[in-house]
Amino acid sequence: xxxxxxxxxxxxxxxxxxxxxxxxxxxxxxxxxxxxxxxxxxxxxxxxxxxxxxxxxxxxxxxxxxxxxxxxxxxxxxxxxxxxxxxxxxxxxxxxxxxxxxxxxxxxxxxxxxxxxxxxxxxxxxxxxxxxxxxxxxxxxxxxxxxxxxxxxxxxxxxxxxxxxxxxxxxxxxxxxxxxxxxxxxxxxxxxxxxxxxxxxxxxxxxxxxxxxxxxxxxxxxxxxxxxxxxxxxxxxxxxxxxxxxxxxxxxxxxxxxxxxxxxxxxxxxxxxxxxxxxxxxxxxxxxxxxxxxxxxxxxxxxxxxxxxxxxxxxxxxxxxxxxxxxxxxxxxxxxxxxxxxxxxxxxxxxxxxxxxxxxxxxxxx
Numbered sequence: 001x002x003x004x005x006x007x008x009x010x011x012x013x014x015x016x017x018x019x020x021x022x023x024x025x026x027x028x029x030x031x032x033x034x035x036x037x038x039x040x041x042x043x044x045x046x047x048x049x050x051x052x053x054x055x056x057x058x059x060x061x062x063x064x065x066x067x068x069x070x071x072x073x074x075x076x077x078x079x080x081x082x083x084x085x086x087x088x089x090x091x092x093x094x095x096x097x098x099x100x101x102x103x104x105x106x107x108x109x110x111x112x113x114x115x116x117x118x119x120x121x122x123x124x125x126x127x128x129x130x131x132x133x134x135x136x137x138x139x140x141x142x143x144x145x146x147x148x149x150x151x152x153x154x155x156x157x158x159x160x161x162x163x164x165x166x167x168x169x170x171x172x173x174x175x176x177x178x179x180x181x182x183x184x185x186x187x188x189x190x191x192x193x194x195x196x197x198x199x200x201x202x203x204x205x206x207x208x209x210x211x212x213x214x215x216x217x218x219x220x221x222x223x224x225x226x227x228x229x230x231x232x233x234x235x236x237x238x239x240x241x242x243x244x245x246x247x248x249x250x251x252x253x254x255x256x257x258x259x260x261x262x263x264x265x266x267x268x269x270x271x272x273x274x275x276x277x278x279x280x281x282x283x284x285x286x287x288x289x290x291x292x293x294x295x296x297x298x299x300x301x302x303x304x305x306x307x308x309x310x311x312x313x314x315x316x317x318x319x320x321x322x323x324x325x326x327x328x329x330x331x332x333x334x335x336x337x338x339x340x341x342x343x344x345x346x347x348x349x350x351x352x353x354x355x356x357x358x359x360x361x362x363x364x365x366x
Contacts, residue, residue, distance in 0.1 A: 110214045111359035115162035118310045118360070119182055120319060121153040121353040127164065127185040128349070132312045133364075135330065135344045141185025145178040155258065156308075156353030157204045158182065160216060164355055165190075169201060177243065192243045199236050199245045203269070203309070207261025207284065208358040216358045219267055219284065220245070221257045235287040249287030253280060258309035260316070263358045270309035270318055277301035279309075279316055279333055294338050300331075308354035313364040319351040 118130040125143040130136070143153070147168035154169035164180040166187075177192040202222035209215045218238045222245070233251045238244065251257075257269035259282075267282045269289065276298050281291040294316075301320060306328060308319035318331035318340070328351040330344035 111160050111357070112162050114182055115158065115160055115357045115359040116361065118312055118317065118354060118356045119156070119158050119164055120308060120349075120351045120355075121156045121164070121166055123152050123306070123350045123352055125153065126349070127180060127182070129182065130310075130317075130354075132310075132315070132317055137347065137349075140182060143178075143180060143185050143187050145180070145187035146189060147176060147178065153353050154201065155203050156355045157206050157218060157259075158355030158357045159206055159218075160214065160357045160359050162357065165204070165218070166353065167202065167204065177238075190243050192238075199234060199247065202236070203256060203258035203307075204238075205259030205261045205267065205309075205355075206358055207267045208263045208265045210265045212263065213265065216261070217284075219248075219259055219261065219282075221251055221259060221269060221282075223256065233287075235282065235284075249283075249285065251282065251287040251289060253278075253289040258307050258354070260309050260311045260354075260356060261358055262311050262360065262362050264362055268309075268311060268316070270307060270316070272296075272301045272305060272307045272318075272320060273303035279318075292335075294333055294335070294340075296333070296340055300340075306350050306352050308351045310354040310356040311360070311362075312356055313361045315364075317354070319354055321350055 114129070118132060119140070120128050120130055120137070121143070122128070125145075127140040127143055128137045129140055131138075143166065145166065145168060148170060151168040151170040153166050155167045156164055158164050162182045164182055166178050166180050168176055168178065177190050179188045179190055180186070199220070199222040202220035204218060204220040206216045206218050209217055218240070220236050220238060222234045222236050233254065235248045235251050236245050237248055239246070251269075253269075253271060254274055256273065257271045257280075259267060259269050261267045265284075267284050269280050269282050271278050271280060277296040277300075278293050279296065280289040280293040282289050283291055296318075300322075302322060304323050305325075306319075306321040308328075310317045310319075314335055316333040316335060318333060319328050320331060321328040326346055328347045328349055329342050330347060331340055332343040333340045
């Protein structure tokens with residue numbers, strides 16, 4: 001989720017537009033003007049990226065020929081060295097591009113192992129897995145969702161089958177939710193349509209319908225892009241498979257929030273732009289946020305920045321990039337002690353969405 005003052009909307013849209021994949025298989029780059037120029041249609045020029053060896057990226061997926069053979073790697077995940085299953089959600093990288101091996105399924109037949117880690121999405125359409133206990137990011141792939149010119153990821157959540165659901169935004173309005181594979185970042189349109197202008201753009205997170213239940217609900221805190229962050233206080237749910245949004249309650253704490261849930265049936269919001277910045281547990285029926293709360297240092301968080309949020313192992317992971325930060329920092333908030341600290345600084349990415357399914361652990365097992 002991107003928290004920006006209203007005057008920055010147009011500039012943000014222009015910059016994002018020039019990083020989107022083109023219809024010709026290459027990528028757009030800012031032209032010699034270096035900025036949006038309303039007097040000319042020559043905003044961007046199409047370029048064909050090259051990989052580490054200087055060979056053209058013929059597949060258009062941004063993958064590098066890191067194996068040194070000067071041949072463009074296919075848009076697949078290297079997994080030839082996997083022994084049939086990949087229990088930790090990460091794939092090996094041998095020379096041959098053979099595609100990902102299917103993950104083992106949990107004993108209850110519900111959750112694949114890769115549904116038990118965190119995923120993040122960046123402003124330049126990259127999907128990464130994130131293993132919190134190792135603080136390790138791994139590139140899954142580049143999203144090529146047909147979201148339209150100028151649109152970029154805004155928020156994301158992940159369900160129990162390890163499908164990522166990504167909301168795109170073009171700087172002025174939402175342009176739809178897309179279903180994304182956490183195996184290879186392939187993207188499918190869903191035809192999602194908002195129920196009303198007040199449910200147009202949002203942070204989102206899946207929460208189990210009760211402790212230990214395998215059914216879950218996608219919750220959002222939404223508002224209208226016309227009012228920007230004013231009035232972002234509608235708690236709503238999105239039903240499956242119809243993908244229809246319906247208001248549930250009014251949240252009693254002002255400001256837009258990113259959400260995360262867990263297998264206990266709890267729902268939490270990261271209110272980075274509120275005063276004070278805080279993480280708060282949200283009642284899924286009433287929208288009240290006074291169940292539990294953890295205040296964050298005002299000097300480190302604010303109303304401008306790029307925000308994402310996930311719970312894993314009983315700990316909150318806050319992905320935040322403020323105006324003075326060169327890239328996203330990863331913060332860890334211990335729910336037991338209330339202590340927040342940076343555990344991975346300057347990731348080199350601008351993360352705007354994070355997703356973790358209700359399959360993820362709710363406590364660390366020694």
